Amino acid sequence: MMGLQKRTFRSIVNITIVLGAIIMVAACTKTNTDYEPAKTAHAEIQLLKDLPQPKSMTIDSSLKSKEATAMVQTAQRFYGFWNTGNEDLISQAVASSFFDNTLPKGRPQGPKGLLFASSNFRKAVPDLQCTIEDLLVSADKVTARLSFTGTYKGKFMGKTPTGKPVHFFAIDILHFSNGKIVEDWHLEDNLTLMQQLGVVSEN
Template sequence: MNYAKFWNTGEEVYAHKALLANFKDMTPPEGRKEGIKGVLEASQSFRKIVPNLHVEVEHLLIAGDFATIRYRFKGNFNGKMGEVAGQGQVVDFPAVDIYEIHDGKITKNWHLEDYNTFFSQVK
């Protein structure tokens, strides 16, 4: 749940509590840096365009060394993404993460965000 707290607050301390030092993002977007640094930069970048970002855990399933979380990302698009400038549009989209856990921390993460919904909301 520390990683969920990180996405909800943007506070780096939660990412460091949740992720092993050799954490690996198994489905990184093009251009994202590896490891914890990439995650921290992704959060900072997204919070520039959705500064009031709030992330809720809608579902959590734990099976052995794996956890699956269904998230809901909400806020208002007030920044700029490419050529699109935000005007306070409401954003509300789901994401799903699968974590491999070792020693109580996330070592690998597979994720899928519903960017089709996000982009349809910020047009």
Template sequence: MRKSTRLVAAGLAALALAGAAPATGASAAGHPVDRITTGGQSKVATASDPHLVHFQHLSIDQGLSPDRARLVVRRIRELYTFWDTGDVRYLHRADSPAFVDRTLPTGRPQGLRGIEQASRTFRAAVPDLRCTVADVLIAGDRVSVRQVYSGHFTGTYNGARGHGQGVRFNAFDIQQVGARQIVGDWHLEDNMTFSKQIGALS
């Protein structure tokens, strides 16, 4: 099978799973399918699981098989549905029990326990926190993800109480996907913007 044909198959497999429309110029007639666009945030996904988030843009490695594309897309959607909802069931579907945080912040427990703690901390500050998955790039066993978090600071953070300030900031992850689940990541959050928005920094 030629590379362009494999890419079409992989892209269409992920397309069916993501419930998205192919980008301009992409079709099953042999044009590369390397980007998938939904144009919305956290919309209804598929009939089988209407709760998974969508991606706004998705690019898929040419060498990925349809089965592999389907698995990786599913795991990434599950992970960021966890960040969008705080529901730990999605985290445990997405991430391996042996998951390793390779940019572990000081004081955060390693593994899934640390991820759960981070989610609780943010949701204590921003109870209506939402995660929009803006850009996803899948290449080999690595997935680059840009997320946009938004909500209102109505809770507490580091002893400070919110007054409804709006928050909106970016985060960037590289997820490593193993045979069945995500096994590790590298991540960077725009904590300075978040801190300024809640009044912790001038």
């Protein structure tokens, strides 16, 4: 009887070890399957060298690398415009039917509004630079977390420039169609910006 119990116990232990090994292999296989496509898609993205480089990118693994690359490069052109004020980049990145869903008061709608905003703000901060902190690409949208820096050198809303640095953040959601940006939603840290420009008191 004792011999039978020992053999039964050994069989149970052996079965447990085998099952454990199977579970571990399955778990490892699932992890590789889940994450490898995303890494592969990210590695295949070809960035435009002379335009803002995303510090971090997250690419939807269901997108083909060609599609994702086109969207990322268009976003680079769009933020290259904000980084330099180069108007040619707007026609390359934005559709003529572009619509701003969060249009600030006094800004024209469409591509003209982008040119208007950049031109006016650069009168106060002529060395404005745009950095892409994060870029998330999914389906037909790109979400960007941005930081803007520059120097307060020109008058803004009647305020005398201080020559001090300006630094604020923004979030964009860009909607793409036929390779271009057709609409966006954006939110800037305007309180911080207005405090740095002396329009709003920091107290």
